[in-house]
Structures are given as C-alpha cells and as structure tokens.
Amino acid sequence: MRLAVLGAGAVGPAAAAIAVSRGHSVALWSPRGGGTHGIGATLRVEGIIAGTARVDVAVDVSRALWQAEAVLVSVPPHALGPVLWRVAPMLHDGVPVLLAPSHSLAPLLLDRLLASLGRQAPIGAMATPPLLAVRESPDTVRIVALREGVEIAAVPAAAAPGLAQLAADLFGLSFRPLPDAIGAALANHEAVLQAALAIGNATRIEGAEPWDMHGRMTPAICRLADRLDAERLHLAHTLGHALTPLPTALSRAHGLEEAPLARMAAALAAQGPAPGPLGLDATHLAESVTYGLALWLRLAEARGVAMPLTAAAVAVLEALWGSALVGDDLLEGLDLAQLPALMRDGHPR
Structure with missing residues (x-):
C-alpha cells in the first residue's frame, strides 16, 4: 500500500518506518520543511525496531499525496487546522485519512x-498516536513503545471498523473502534493530568525550574486529577461512551500494575524522570486546555452536563497564564446542535 505521512516530528517518521517494515511504501512530508531536513533516501530507526527504512521525502504535499492509497496526518493541534485547510483540495475522493492523534473535533x-469540494472520504480519529518516539537526529528516530488497543473513531461513524483494520494493516497493532469521534475527543486522558500538574507546579514552570512530572504527582495532585477525570468519564457516559479511566490508561501506557493513582505515581517516578515543561509558553500545556478541557466544557454545556471542577481548572489556568485558552480553531463552522447527525453521517453532500 502507498501511504502518505503528513507530519515529520517524531511520530510521523516513526509511523513511516513501521509501515515500511511491513512492506508498504511511504512518502513523508513536513508542513514547514524542517522535519524532513537531513533525511535522504533512508531513515535510520532505533529502539523497538532497528535498521533503516526507505522513505520518499516529498518537498511538495501534492507529491506526497500522489497515488496515495491512505493518508496519515500527525501534527500538533495548533498546526492541524492549517494543514487540513491546505491539503483538503488535494485529497483524492475516497482515499481514507487517519488523524494520529485526532484533536478536538478535527x-x-x-x-x-x-x-x-463535493468529495468524501472516511476519516479516522485516533485518540492517541499508535506509538511513542523521539527524534534522535535529523535522519534518526527512536521508537520507544508501541500502543496496542488505541481507540479509533470515524466520520462517518460506520467507517470505524474498516479504518481500525486499515491501521492494523499499516502498523501491525490492534485498534479499538469507538462509536463516534466524540469518544476520541474525550479519550485524551493526558489533558487531565497535564492540567492538574500545571496548576500544582505553576511557579516551577514559570521560573523554568527543572522538575520531574512523575515525582510531582503528589497525593494532592493525584486527588485533583482523579476528580477531573471523574467529570470527563461522567460526560463520556452521558454521551454514550465507556472510556478508559486515567489509572487504567497509565497502566497500559507504562506497563504498570493498575492501582490507585497516588501509588502508580510512585511506580512511575521509579521508572525514571519525566522532565516537566519550562516556561508558561510551553505550547502543549495550553493545548491541553484548548483542545481538551475547554472542548469538554462546550460539549457538556450543549448537553446540560455540569463539570464544575473542570470549569474551575480552566479558569484558574487562564488566570495563571494571563491569556484566554479556549480558542479552538478546529471547531470552526461547526454547529454543535447538529453534532449527533454530523458524527453519524458527516456533512451533507
């Protein structure tokens, strides 16, 4: 199969390498060009999979999409909207698109x-990337872990099982279909933990003080995360989804025995440090609010569900950051009142 990978941070090249190892051909494109700088005809791969992977580096996105039978988009949430606007006119009718991960209701x-444009294609929304990876050098990526059972939804909703099978064929992993893309948007448990840690460590972040996120998952922070997660799970249940609780997700991601969150925090800290963000301009912290907690509040308001602690957390984080964090560009043009029908069938053609 010919796969176009759009996004060349760490996940995109790593996913490309896995697909190549399974006999697929891959074109790799970077929205700004920097991600593919230094990659020649082959990408060096370390970690779980070691060796080299032959990839076609595309300077132009139209070249990456040429003859593509599937498309994988893996870019940060702030870049996802501009990338989708840019590539939509070039996507071929019927060619499936996988967002890995999906953000908000992208x-x-x-x-x-x-x-x-009068076109249609099945669109897959992965709740998380199918792997963990780091970029060691311009031409080297290290695959740290592969994730089994990643939740994937689709627009239209009925396409989820087929897209789960497509992703399995590409990456050799199991994927779990979800009823609709709201499930993928609510499955981002990391936003809960990021928010709790940011509130409890705001001065460390602002002062650019080196700190360990696992080591700072104190009992108080864990209590806050547990209660935020309870509101997320309640909203999901109201919307017809049974999602993975935070401790279960951490257990699967890190190979730990599931236990109360505070006990798991000690086990995570023993595995090694996880450096915390330095500076209030750390993009992913704001994005956890914008495309996570703030999105959930909008969904909750539309359904009449109260999320008082989540609302308070967003307000506190906005006060600490000194700026609005709720501007979700991925909701542009979306009528939340039409959400159930749009999730099921997509927009009218």
Missing part, C-alpha cells in the same frame, strides 16, 4: 472541507 472540520 475529523468534522476535514469532512466539512471535503463536502464543500
């Missing part, structure tokens, strides 16, 4: 863009 944005 599948509906892409579906709307395709509908405006």
Whole structure:
C-alpha cells in the first residue's frame, strides 16, 4: 500500500518506518520543511525496531499525496487546522485519512472541507498516536513503545471498523473502534493530568525550574486529577461512551500494575524522570486546555452536563497564564446542535 505521512516530528517518521517494515511504501512530508531536513533516501530507526527504512521525502504535499492509497496526518493541534485547510483540495475522493492523534473535533472540520469540494472520504480519529518516539537526529528516530488497543473513531461513524483494520494493516497493532469521534475527543486522558500538574507546579514552570512530572504527582495532585477525570468519564457516559479511566490508561501506557493513582505515581517516578515543561509558553500545556478541557466544557454545556471542577481548572489556568485558552480553531463552522447527525453521517453532500 502507498501511504502518505503528513507530519515529520517524531511520530510521523516513526509511523513511516513501521509501515515500511511491513512492506508498504511511504512518502513523508513536513508542513514547514524542517522535519524532513537531513533525511535522504533512508531513515535510520532505533529502539523497538532497528535498521533503516526507505522513505520518499516529498518537498511538495501534492507529491506526497500522489497515488496515495491512505493518508496519515500527525501534527500538533495548533498546526492541524492549517494543514487540513491546505491539503483538503488535494485529497483524492475516497482515499481514507487517519488523524494520529485526532484533536478536538478535527475529523468534522476535514469532512466539512471535503463536502464543500463535493468529495468524501472516511476519516479516522485516533485518540492517541499508535506509538511513542523521539527524534534522535535529523535522519534518526527512536521508537520507544508501541500502543496496542488505541481507540479509533470515524466520520462517518460506520467507517470505524474498516479504518481500525486499515491501521492494523499499516502498523501491525490492534485498534479499538469507538462509536463516534466524540469518544476520541474525550479519550485524551493526558489533558487531565497535564492540567492538574500545571496548576500544582505553576511557579516551577514559570521560573523554568527543572522538575520531574512523575515525582510531582503528589497525593494532592493525584486527588485533583482523579476528580477531573471523574467529570470527563461522567460526560463520556452521558454521551454514550465507556472510556478508559486515567489509572487504567497509565497502566497500559507504562506497563504498570493498575492501582490507585497516588501509588502508580510512585511506580512511575521509579521508572525514571519525566522532565516537566519550562516556561508558561510551553505550547502543549495550553493545548491541553484548548483542545481538551475547554472542548469538554462546550460539549457538556450543549448537553446540560455540569463539570464544575473542570470549569474551575480552566479558569484558574487562564488566570495563571494571563491569556484566554479556549480558542479552538478546529471547531470552526461547526454547529454543535447538529453534532449527533454530523458524527453519524458527516456533512451533507
């Protein structure tokens, strides 16, 4: 199969390497060009998979999409909207697109863009990337871990099982279909932990003080994370989803025995340090609010569900950061009142 990978941070090249190892051909494109700088005809791979992977580096996105039978988009949430607007006119009718991960309700944005062009394609929304990876050098990526059972939803919703099988064929992992893309948006348990840690360590972050996130998962922080997670799970249940609780997700991601969160925090700290962000301009912290907690509040308001602690956390983080954190560009043009029908069928053609 010919796969176009759009995004060349760490996940994109690592996913490309795995697909190549399974006999697929891959074109790799970087939205700004920097991600592919230094990659020649082959990408060096270390970690779980070691060796080299032959990839076609595409300077132009149209070249990456040429003859593609599937497309994987893996870019940060702040870049996802601009990338989808840029590539939508070049996507071929019927070619499946996988967002790895999906952010907010991005599948509906892409579906709307395709509908405006008279085209359609199944769009997959992965709750998390299928792997953990780091970029060791311009031409080297280290694959740290592969994730089994990643949740994947789709627009239209009925396409989820087929896209789960497509992802399994590409990456050799199991994927768990979800009823609709709201499930993928609510499955981002990391936003809960990021928010709790940011509130409890704001002065360390602001002062650029080196700190260990696992070591700072104190009992108080764990209590806050547990209660935020309870509101996330309650909203999911109200919307018809049974999602993975935070401790279960951490157990699967880190190979730990599931236990109360405070006890798991000690086990995580013993595994090794996880450096915390330095500076209030750390993009992923704001994105956890914008495309995580703030999105959940919008969904909850539309359904009449109260999330008082989540609302308070967003307000406190906005006060600490001194700026609004709720501007979700991936919801552009979306009528939340039409959400159930859009999730099921996509936008009218």
